[in-house]
Amino acid sequence: MFFFPDQKTPVLFQGITTIMGSYQTEQALKNGTNLVAGVSHEMTGKLGTIPVYPTVEKAVRAKHPQVSVVFSTSQNALNDVLEAVKSKIPLIICTTEHVPMHDALKMKLAAQRAKVTLLGPSSAGILNVEKAIMGTIPVRLFKGGNVAIIGRSASLMFEAASQLISLGLGISKCVSLGADHLIGTSFVPVMEALYADKSTKAVLIVGQVHGTLEQELADFYKKKHPKKLFVYIPGKKLARSDKTPLLGMQSVLFSDVIENKKKQLLKSKALWIESPDKIGKTIFDSLKGKKK
């Protein structure tokens, strides 16, 4: 089950001695994350004050982390995630980019079977604003508030957050699912957790043309919509279809795919954002209108 780790949740960093891993260790310690251990293929001992273990199993035995953030290289990502799955860490966040597709599917299957949650690969992680950071989301861009953001491509989520903040709104949670085609967690489980989150009033989804995660979300939101839901999906002007389609596949236009997703989401009472420069404004106007 997906959950929001906070400043008390014990966290493990795998690949803690990679460039990204050690940089994010600094950020995590500065921003309240309860980082209890690291795992590295290169060294054991201590990184600053954080004990570093050679295997996840040893780290788990010593420190009982509830979350593991994987900063491994794309070569090591599969094995490192499988190690975390084997140790039954309930929430695994894989930040690695360019993970081979078959590796991503193997991670997903292993996590499903072990009943643990895999976020990513290619996830920028989870930011529980003003509480804890788990991943590569830059904390300094954020300010506390009551809008949650769940998205695929991280760059666009940051853009959206900055638009909201410049209008005086703030962010409660920010969750990056990853921009890759194959990812462990879809919008729905995160949305479910947000329904129970008192600090969140509205949710912004930054979607993607590929896949069917938005349709799945529309079905979920149709049944129960206690929080406002805003959706923006980039790519409708790309006027592109996929390359030479393989046997049994149809070539579809991106604009048609997005139009389809829009229709379903609107039917489920979600609010659609047409233009990327109006993300902040649309949400601001809607939330302000509600207060009146």
Add this chain to the structure above:
Amino acid sequence: MELHEYYVKKIFKDAGLPVLPGGVAYTSQEAMAVASKMKQGPFWVKPQILLGYSPEKKDDILLKKILAETPKDVFNMAEKILGTALRGYPADVSSTIQRVYVEQAVQQKSLCRFVFRVDFDSQTYTLTIVSDKSSRTFYLDDLKLTSNIKKEIIKTLKISNYHIKRALESILDKAYHLFTYYGAVAVELNPIVQNDKTLVVVDGRLVFDPASLFRFPEITKYQEVKLGHEREALAKKNSFRYTKMGGNIACLVNGIGLGWATIDLIHQKGGAVACLLDVGTEPTVNAITKAVKLALSEPNVDGILVNIFGGLTSCKVIAEGLMAASPEISTGIPIVVRMVGLDSEEGAYALSHSFSPFLVMNKMSDSVSEIVKQVKGSR
């Protein structure tokens, strides 16, 4: 980057798939020799060329496989094809056909075609099998090709002959092995024909996942740049992504989501994007410089919009990269730079004090309006 058919056939053959006898030839003499070694005609002569963007006018004769009855005919066909350039490509692109693949021809009709692929919608492996009468997709939920699925396929295709059954099962197993061994996006065998009591794989595709190729350096060695994809290849070499579009504004971004959103906005405001240059989350100075130079080298680019959201990306690095490309920016092409986030003040300061005419702006919508306006006057 892709593999020529003759190399894909070699991979198929090495994997134990029943392909037709054939060989690659660089000269007409070689082509005839390949044909002479086979028992009898007819033969196919197939030009080996990797088409990326195809030109407006298609040289159909140079792209199709050609049937030849005798080795002498093979020689004549090869003579015609080799050294000929495809029409419609710019002069700096070498579109000369340098190789042909000579293969035993078969004329039986197709029994079936199938493809193993990574399916993004169902998020698992799928196997789609198509025949004249039916088309079915199987979901390999456990990432395994089970004997049940194989039995279902035989049933669907209504195959009763024992030898053909066994042959098809073997082809499925071997294709599946290729698919998982290479971590391929797709393996397509199309078509499979029946030749007496055996099956033959006539054609096929092997679509690699670029992310898994670090495991197969030998494949990378044989991959060649597709015709018309020279810019993509240059970009890849310098660690950024290039996507050709059709308009006149080059768009440099750090992240695909931001890139697509920027394209949406440019088109919404009446502009048209020439190409998208995505330098990713942690670009180097070199990648940015090379990306700008690539944009400037495109004849149809009238302006550049740089849209950077500095999450992990330092705007100082962006500014440095842009300034290093300055010597090339003498053409009066407007460059609008929108940078926010990490080190944006330092970056903006550096750019506004450089000699090149970078117009630095803060808001995405303003910067898009500005580049669209500036470019409108230029043609």
